Amino acid sequence: TFVVTGTLPTLKREEAKALIQKSGGKITESVSKKTDFLVVGADAGSKLDKAQNLGISQLTEAQLLAMLAE
Numbered sequence: 001t002f003v004v005t006g007t008l009p010t011l012k013r014e015e016a017k018a019l020i021q022k023s024g025g026k027i028t029e030s031v032s033k034k035t036d037f038l039v040v041g042a043d044a045g046s047k048l049d050k051a052q053n054l055g056i057s058q059l060t061e062a063q064l065l066a067m068l069a070e
Helices: 013-022 046-054 061-069
Strands: 002-005 037-040 057-059
Touching: 002 013, 002 046, 013 061, 037 046, 037 061, 046 057, 057 061
Parallel strands: 002 037, 037 057
Antiparallel strands: none
16 A cells, blocks of 8 residues: 655656556555555655654655566
8 A cells, every 4th residue: 555745756646646556556645554655755744754653664756666667
Protein backbone atom coordinates (compact mmCIF):
# COMPACT_ATOMS: atom_id res chain seq x y z
CA THR A 1 0.00 0.00 0.00
CA PHE A 2 1.36 3.39 -1.05
CA VAL A 3 0.67 6.99 -0.07
CA VAL A 4 2.00 9.84 -2.22
CA THR A 5 2.75 13.20 -0.60
CA GLY A 6 4.41 16.44 -1.58
CA THR A 7 5.42 17.69 -5.02
CA LEU A 8 7.33 15.12 -7.07
CA PRO A 9 10.22 16.30 -9.29
CA THR A 10 8.94 15.07 -12.68
CA LEU A 11 5.67 13.18 -12.22
CA LYS A 12 2.33 14.67 -11.31
CA ARG A 13 0.85 12.99 -8.26
CA GLU A 14 -1.91 11.38 -10.37
CA GLU A 15 0.71 10.00 -12.78
CA ALA A 16 2.62 8.42 -9.90
CA LYS A 17 -0.58 6.88 -8.54
CA ALA A 18 -1.48 5.49 -11.97
CA LEU A 19 1.96 3.88 -12.34
CA ILE A 20 1.68 2.29 -8.90
CA GLN A 21 -1.79 0.92 -9.65
CA LYS A 22 -0.72 -0.34 -13.08
CA SER A 23 2.00 -2.36 -11.32
CA GLY A 24 -0.53 -3.85 -8.90
CA GLY A 25 -0.01 -1.49 -5.98
CA LYS A 26 -2.80 -0.05 -3.87
CA ILE A 27 -3.10 3.69 -3.18
CA THR A 28 -4.55 5.28 -0.07
CA GLU A 29 -4.82 8.95 0.80
CA SER A 30 -3.78 8.76 4.44
CA VAL A 31 -0.87 7.19 6.30
CA SER A 32 -1.70 4.34 8.68
CA LYS A 33 0.01 1.29 10.13
CA LYS A 34 -1.19 -0.57 7.00
CA THR A 35 0.85 1.75 4.72
CA ASP A 36 3.92 0.03 3.25
CA PHE A 37 5.57 2.97 1.46
CA LEU A 38 5.32 6.74 1.52
CA VAL A 39 6.41 8.35 -1.75
CA VAL A 40 7.86 11.68 -0.67
CA GLY A 41 8.17 14.85 -2.72
CA ALA A 42 9.01 18.43 -1.79
CA ASP A 43 6.97 20.06 1.00
CA ALA A 44 5.69 16.70 2.27
CA GLY A 45 4.20 17.92 5.58
CA SER A 46 2.24 15.97 8.17
CA LYS A 47 2.05 12.68 6.24
CA LEU A 48 5.85 12.46 6.40
CA ASP A 49 5.81 13.10 10.16
CA LYS A 50 3.20 10.39 10.72
CA ALA A 51 5.08 7.90 8.51
CA GLN A 52 8.30 8.53 10.44
CA ASN A 53 6.49 7.95 13.74
CA LEU A 54 5.08 4.65 12.42
CA GLY A 55 8.41 3.51 10.91
CA ILE A 56 7.03 3.38 7.35
CA SER A 57 9.53 3.14 4.49
CA GLN A 58 9.96 6.30 2.45
CA LEU A 59 10.71 6.44 -1.26
CA THR A 60 11.80 9.26 -3.52
CA GLU A 61 10.32 9.48 -7.01
CA ALA A 62 13.53 7.93 -8.41
CA GLN A 63 13.34 5.03 -5.94
CA LEU A 64 9.68 4.47 -6.81
CA LEU A 65 10.42 4.37 -10.54
CA ALA A 66 13.31 1.94 -9.96
CA MET A 67 11.06 -0.30 -7.84
CA LEU A 68 8.31 -0.31 -10.47
CA ALA A 69 10.83 -1.12 -13.21
CA GLU A 70 11.87 -4.38 -11.49
